Structure formats: C-alpha cells, structure tokens
Amino acid sequence: MVLLNLVFAVLYVQQPDAVLNLRPYDVIGAMFFSLETLAIVGYGGMAPSSTYGHTVASIEILTGMTFTAIFIGILFVRFSRPQARILFADVAVITLNNGLPTLMLRIANGRLTLLTHALARLSVLTAETSPEGSVFRQVQDLKLVRDHMPIFPLTWTLMHVIDETSPLFGLEPEALEAGKARFFVSVQAQDSAMGATVHGLNTFLPSQVAYGKRYSDAVMVGDYGRIITDISWLSLIE
DSSP states (O other): OHHHHHHHHHHHTTSTTSEETOOTTOHHHHHHHHHHHHTTOOOSSOEEOSHHHHHHHHHHHHHHHHHHHHHHHHHHHHHHSOOOOEEEOSOEEEEEETTEEEEEEEEEEOSSSOEEEEEEEEEEEEEEEOTTSOEEEEEEEEOOSOOEEEEESSEEEEEEEOSTTSTTTTOOHHHHHHTTOEEEEEEEEEETTTTEEEEEEEEEOGGGEEETOOBOOOEEEOGGGOEEEOGGGTTOBO
C-alpha cells in the first residue's frame, strides 16, 4: 500500500499545477494527498486542479475501490469458511467385537450445531515389496462396518473388522511399525445450520494403536434425561 501511494505521489508531482495547494515537487505532500485520495477522505486542503490531476486522482480512486473490494472479499471468504471441528481420539484401539478383532477409532462432533449426512473413510498406507524386489507404498481402503451416519450429534466409533479380506489381516504390530504404516481417516458432513459441507482429516501411527483395549463410555445421561457427551473422555481407554 505504501508503494502504491508512492507511485501516485510521483505521478502527482510530474506537473506542478496537478494538485491545488501542493508545492512543486513536494513528494511528501503528494504522498499524504495520495493517501487521502486512496482512502476517499478528502480533507479539503488539496484537490486536483488540472485535467492531468483529475485523471490521476480518478485512476487512484478506482484502484483504491478495487483493492478494497478484493481485500474485503478475501477477508470474508477466510472468516466465513465453516470450521469442521470434528474431533478425533488420540489413539485407536484393536479389540474383540462380536468375536472378531476390530480396529476402532472414535470421533466426535465438536460443533454446537447438528451435523448430518456424515461420511467417513479409513485407509492405511503400507510398504510392499514387488516380486522384482522393488519397494513401493500404496494406500488401501479399510472397509468400515458403517461408513455413513444420517445424523451425527455426539460421538461415532468407526469400526473395521480385521478378517481375511482386511489388508491388516495377519499383520503384527511390529510389522506395521517396521513398514512405517500410516492410518488416514477423513470425515465429511453437512452443517445443517449453515448449509455448508465441512471436512475433517486426521492421521495416526501404529504406535497410536492400543491392542486389547476399549474406549470408555463418553456419553452419559444428565438431568431431565438429556444425553451429554464429555469430550475430555474422547480418548479415554480401559
């Protein structure tokens, strides 16, 4: 902005009679006049006094209006963007569920408004060796028992059954650590209050998987039968 004012100040002093009450080649005075013109203030002490001066001032006013519109637009987009506030547990767990080992990851709606049409996806990035001996990394989807939720008001535990069809079947914790595996979970939901789609993404390492544990209940019934979620218990396991 200072550079822009300096450019117009130099243009104003090119003609001594371009601005009324401006001393010849007074760049500092022209800078102040440029700032007042760009801000569309106009204190009245100086004013364009020739066709050249009016032309430069008109260009500067249009430039100022354009910059203001662009800046306000960028600011509006930045602060009006809905924040997902989808919270993820610090650790995932692998425990028996219905007699089968199951990978579980708990998430919660940290917004004050209701989320709807929630869609979750869980993937794992692993290293594999081809028959030719080349090592490459690939992302594989982990099928969830339930990957969508029509209404997402409180918490949701994502579950992946580790059976014969699972990419994790037969892999020991040491193998996941050695292969530098990475788990990715993404959640997309609709904010019913704002009418906007929000997204949440998180990753966790094999060291963040607790074996033989389960999540403590974070949902409780309060006064008057209201269901309450204690977010501080989101990562609590037992």
